[in-house]
Amino acid sequence: MSVEIEFTDDHGSAGGFATEEMTLNMGPQHPSTHGVLRFVVKADGEVMRRAVPDVGYLHRSIEKIAEKVGWHGFMPYTDRVDYVAAMTCNQAWAMAAESLGGVEVPRRAEYCRVIAAELGRICSHLLAFGAMGMDIGAFTPFTHAIREREMINDLLEELCGARLTFNYLRIGGVAWDLPPDYAHKVLRFLDRFIPLVDEFDDLLSNNKIYIERLADVAVISPEMAIAYNLVGPNLRASGVDYDLRRDRPYSVYPDFDFTVPVGKGTWGSVGDCWERYIVRLHEMRESAKIVRQALEGLPGGPVIAKVRRNFKPPAGEVHIRVETPRGDQSWYVVSDGSERPYRVHIRTGSFSAMSIIESLSNGLMIADLVALIASLDVVAPEVDR
Amino acid sequence: MSLVNSVPEMVLTTKVDQLLNWTRKSSLWYMLFGLACCAIELMQTGGPRADLDRFGMAPRATPRTSDLMIVAGTLTLKMALRTKLLYEQMPEPKYVVSMGSCSNCGGLFQLAYSVCDGVDKVIPVDVYVPGCPPRPEALTDGLILLQKKMSEEKWLVRPSAEEAALLS
Amino acid sequence: MAGAAECGGGSVALVELSRVERDMEIAAIRRLLHDKLGAAVGVVEEGPHYESIRIDDDAVERAAMLLRDTPELRFDCLSNLSGCDYPGRGAIDIVYDLYSYEFDRSLVLRVSTRRGDPLVDSVERVWPAANWLEREVFDLLGVRFRGHSDLRRILLPEDWVGHPLRKDYVEPEQYHGISTVRESMLGIRSGS
Numbered sequence: 001m002s003v004e005i006e007f008t009d010d011h012g013s014a015g016g017f018a019t020e021e022m023t024l025n026m027g028p029q030h031p032s033t034h035g036v037l038r039f040v041v042k043a044d045g046e047v048m049r050r051a052v053p054d055v056g057y058l059h060r061s062i063e064k065i066a067e068k069v070g071w072h073g074f075m076p077y078t079d080r081v082d083y084v085a086a087m088t089c090n091q092a093w094a095m096a097a098e099s100l101g102g103v104e105v106p107r108r109a110e111y112c113r114v115i116a117a118e119l120g121r122i123c124s125h126l127l128a129f130g131a132m133g134m135d136i137g138a139f140t141p142f143t144h145a146i147r148e149r150e151m152i153n154d155l156l157e158e159l160c161g162a163r164l165t166f167n168y169l170r171i172g173g174v175a176w177d178l179p180p181d182y183a184h185k186v187l188r189f190l191d192r193f194i195p196l197v198d199e200f201d202d203l204l205s206n207n208k209i210y211i212e213r214l215a216d217v218a219v220i221s222p223e224m225a226i227a228y229n230l231v232g233p234n235l236r237a238s239g240v241d242y243d244l245r246r247d248r249p250y251s252v253y254p255d256f257d258f259t260v261p262v263g264k265g266t267w268g269s270v271g272d273c274w275e276r277y278i279v280r281l282h283e284m285r286e287s288a289k290i291v292r293q294a295l296e297g298l299p300g301g302p303v304i305a306k307v308r309r310n311f312k313p314p315a316g317e318v319h320i321r322v323e324t325p326r327g328d329q330s331w332y333v334v335s336d337g338s339e340r341p342y343r344v345h346i347r348t349g350s351f352s353a354m355s356i357i358e359s360l361s362n363g364l365m366i367a368d369l370v371a372l373i374a375s376l377d378v379v380a381p382e383v384d385r
Numbered sequence: 386m387s388l389v390n391s392v393p394e395m396v397l398t399t400k401v402d403q404l405l406n407w408t409r410k411s412s413l414w415y416m417l418f419g420l421a422c423c424a425i426e427l428m429q430t431g432g433p434r435a436d437l438d439r440f441g442m443a444p445r446a447t448p449r450t451s452d453l454m455i456v457a458g459t460l461t462l463k464m465a466l467r468t469k470l471l472y473e474q475m476p477e478p479k480y481v482v483s484m485g486s487c488s489n490c491g492g493l494f495q496l497a498y499s500v501c502d503g504v505d506k507v508i509p510v511d512v513y514v515p516g517c518p519p520r521p522e523a524l525t526d527g528l529i530l531l532q533k534k535m536s537e538e539k540w541l542v543r544p545s546a547e548e549a550a551l552l553s
Numbered sequence: 554m555a556g557a558a559e560c561g562g563g564s565v566a567l568v569e570l571s572r573v574e575r576d577m578e579i580a581a582i583r584r585l586l587h588d589k590l591g592a593a594v595g596v597v598e599e600g601p602h603y604e605s606i607r608i609d610d611d612a613v614e615r616a617a618m619l620l621r622d623t624p625e626l627r628f629d630c631l632s633n634l635s636g637c638d639y640p641g642r643g644a645i646d647i648v649y650d651l652y653s654y655e656f657d658r659s660l661v662l663r664v665s666t667r668r669g670d671p672l673v674d675s676v677e678r679v680w681p682a683a684n685w686l687e688r689e690v691f692d693l694l695g696v697r698f699r700g701h702s703d704l705r706r707i708l709l710p711e712d713w714v715g716h717p718l719r720k721d722y723v724e725p726e727q728y729h730g731i732s733t734v735r736e737s738m739l740g741i742r743s744g745s
């Protein structure tokens with residue numbers, strides 16, 4: 001007697017076996033959800049029908065706190081908006097306050113900011129690289145990434161005294177000038193680090209298993225990316241050549257020469273998980289270029305403008321957009337002319353990246369969900385704030 | 386020639402309690418419970434430079450196989466109830482290290498409406514590590530402190546209720 | 554590098570269009586909307602940093618459709634959507650920050666809704682990104698969005714009471730038996 005089994009594309013019950021949809025819970029404590037994120041997965045065997053994100057497990061009411069502490073006092077909190085890349089969040093807040101208060105930032109301070117922000121970007125992308133490997137099942141790259149991160153942490157610690165939550169920027173400039181001999185140390189690190197990025201390529205990027213796991217998985221088209229407001233490396237991986245640092249320049253970015261890596265569809269299609277990963281790897285090289293140029297062209301002068309301790313920008317509101325490692329972070333800041341901000345709203349890259357997951361999840365394997373989250377480089381505090 | 390004399394270096398006399406505690410404290414498996422910024426430092430501590438592995442500590446993904454919960458980060462009210470659940474899922478004996486000001490007392494986020502000011506409001510804590518975030522060295526120090534605490538525990542003869550009251 | 558070369562120099566934080574150019578642009582967009590939607594499109598509001606177009610709460614979706622689909626405008630991206638509570642005016646303002654990748658142009662729309670019963674058209678069908686952003690505004694400010702497919706709390710737990718970003722929000726004393734204040738050693742109560 002032979003049983004005829006027919007497999008259908010949609011894994012429904014049209015074949016020989018009737019299947020049943022099951023509901024799985026993933027998180028909030030899960031090793032590969034990058035912090036406290038939770039998914040409710042409706043799956044049919046290994047294939048997902050829907051993965052519904054449940055966020056807010058790290059909602060620390062940062063926006064409300066902004067209304068309680070002063071303009072200067074909010075700076076440490078911006079570190080915690082995205083602790084993996086705190087410098088760029090500092091920068092966004094400083095820019096918002098400066099733009100409201102009409103503060104002119106000294107040129108040297110802008111250079112210091114750029115150096116710090118780009119080092120922070122390398123630091124953040126390193127974590128994304130390591131975590132991505134780990135989520136796919138390769139533990140070794142993670143240790144490599146952490147080793148390099150420690151070096152950057154040392155550099156940033158020398159700059160501002162903290163390893164993670166920097167609080168380096170001030171409204172009107174930066175807290176401290178570069179320490180003596182800093183350029184030399186940074187350059188020595190970069191000379192050592194950039195060849196290692198090529199090593200990462202050998203170690204992970206071109207690994208056969210790795211490519212199999214990521215190429216052509218969870219492809220995001222450019223139209224979809226824009227409609228869901230995907231930003232930063234995720235957007236560029238989908239083939240949209242857009243980087244705020246180049247296309248809506250702020251700070252002193254026009255002074256620097258760098259390229260913007262865009263997804264090319266090397267192993268699969270444009271906008272798949274592998275492209276999102278490789279764009280970050282390339283960006284580390286570009287950031288290193290910017291740091292080198294900034295150290296070379298560092299102008300003299302003061303590093304902070306005169307800003308009153310009791311800073312009260314005139315009433316008004318601004319939209320500030322800053323290119324963080326997780327893409328365009330959009331700040332909406334309202335001042336009513338008092339010593340406290342009236343309203344601060346932060347739309348972050350991870351927030352929009354999370355919102356796209358539900359519509360992408362249909363038809364993915366459960367294991368691919370992990371790859372998708374890792375490739376979008378979602379960090380929980382940015383989603384929840 | 387007696388047997389005892391032939392292997393003098395190979396025999397160790399110890400108490401059963403000490404032996405048990407020594408084995409327990411040298412393979413302290415901690416649950417990956419990174420909540421916020423402190424989790425990054427927790428990862429760095431597990432990384433190559435600080436290298437928690439040399440104390441026999443390894444990260445575990447699930448509460449059911451771990452001895453230690455390192456609460457690393459801000460505990461929000463939404464997460465607090467889940468934390469209790471996770472703690473209850475861990476097998477005895479279990480320990481909790483509270484890492485960072487946030488999980489010690491709410492830290493920076495005492496001003497927040499949605500943050501639980503201190504993990505000790507939901508689960509008992511053995512060691513508090515201050516800092517925002519604590520450096521890997523500080524966390525390692527806290528864990529060594531916990532090991533010390535573990536090595537003094539008694540398993541064969543439990544102190545009576547009065548003795549326990551006296552001790553504490 | 555074309556973009557960077559054009560606007561080289563100057564350490565000013567933001568490079569913007571000159572005042573005159575911007576005025577013309579936004580006036581033209583307003584006229585275009587006004588032709589199609591009539592009185593629902595309000596005035597162009599001056600601000601120290603940018604202008605915004607005021608729209609009625611029940612015309613947002615239609616305006617959004619027009620802005621996205623008109624070939625000269627093509628605002629294909631909703632960059633930000635924020636709410637702000639103004640108890641003095643008895644209103645909650647919703648601010649839409651639109652962006653067009655094609656023309657590299659921004660536009661701000663502003664909608665006022667009554668504080669007592671805030672209700673605004675959802676733009677989720679125009680820009681899917683609005684789904685979560687509107688849920689966030691609903692969660693933290695209590696604004697309901699007409700036609701939203703899944704209007705639930707997003708950041709706070711389902712059983713949370715109140716909308717914390719309102720100016721008159723009173724923080725709860727406890728949540729599921731966990732008190733939200735901590736007596737400090739100095740006798741100062743936290744959370745206030």
Ligand code: SF4
Nearest residue numbers: 422458485486487517
């Ligand atoms: S203690 Fe500081 S570093 Fe740690 S979670 Fe809290 S805010 Fe973040």
